[in-house]
Amino acid sequence: MTGGRSPRRSRTWRAGVALSAGVYFGAVSQAVHGLFAGERWDWVAMSAGAAIYAVVVALIPALQRFFGTQDVREGRALVRQALDDGRLPPDARPDPWRAALTAEAGELRQARWTGAVLVLIGVLVAGAAVVANDNGPAVWALAVVLVAFALVPVRWLTRRAEQADALLARVGDG
Numbered sequence: 001m002t003g004g005r006s007p008r009r010s011r012t013w014r015a016g017v018a019l020s021a022g023v024y025f026g027a028v029s030q031a032v033h034g035l036f037a038g039e040r041w042d043w044v045a046m047s048a049g050a051a052i053y054a055v056v057v058a059l060i061p062a063l064q065r066f067f068g069t070q071d072v073r074e075g076r077a078l079v080r081q082a083l084d085d086g087r088l089p090p091d092a093r094p095d096p097w098r099a100a101l102t103a104e105a106g107e108l109r110q111a112r113w114t115g116a117v118l119v120l121i122g123v124l125v126a127g128a129a130v131v132a133n134d135n136g137p138a139v140w141a142l143a144v145v146l147v148a149f150a151l152v153p154v155r156w157l158t159r160r161a162e163q164a165d166a167l168l169a170r171v172g173d174g
Helices: 007-037 043-067 070-085 094-111 113-132 137-173
Strands: none
Touching: 007 043, 007 113, 007 137, 070 094, 070 137, 094 113, 094 137, 113 137
16 A cells, blocks of 8 residues: 555546546647637547646656656655655654655645646636637636636645644644
């Protein structure tokens, strides 16, 4: 088990992230075509672009495992396991944990910008619905779903950063 998830759950999580990224990529590519080229929404082209991008995103963890060092992977897995459990290991030494938790909280907060980018994509899709698709309800529905779904990573990343802060406070206390 890595990062507090079973290998099967971890694969499902990665597949979901890859599929989501593909949908956002396909949507933004169609929105750009609609806004700048005045073309109508092409659901087939969106799906094809989404599928290609999802495959690329799915390959990223494999590349990270291939090029990453074993020590870094194991260290991040320990930090993520501590975040999942809400407690530090009994033999935790304060200095290394303080550094690891500070780095993890910083990365989580920085990654929240992903949500802003996803909301922007939803706004672009909404603009394309108006400009090039005669206010097509299907394109509007996609825009609403994309904006609503953009809030999920923001909330999740914020919660994980708060968990890291709570563990960091315990390291300082101990």
